[in-house]
Amino acid sequence: MKNEKGFTLIEMMIVLFVVTILLLITIPNVTKNQKSISEKGCDGMVKMVQAQIQAYYIDKQSFPTSISDLMDEEYLEENPVCPDGSQIHIKEGSAYVEKNTSD
Secondary structure, three states, rough: OOOOOOOHHHHHHHHHHHHHHHHHHHHHHHOOOHHHHHHHHHHHHHHHHHHHHHHHHHHHHOOOOOOOHHHHHOOOOOOOOOOOHHHHHHEEEEEEEEEEOOO
């Protein structure tokens, strides 16, 4: 017989088995933590909008009354929306989240 180098069928099956086990461990953890991931993404978006409100205040000496004020003055490129679809609004110089009620 020739000495051919390569993977045997058994080696390939062992690799597939290990990959399958890793996927079975990983996927439930990601889906279980999806809500927490979404909340942290939304918190980050609110903090980013709040920073733009402060920049607007420094430049204009007044707070914006709505997100559209920030967009019109190019402090924001687009309307900020949380990963779960919740809208971010401004009231009295602070950003807050209006939860999506379609859930």
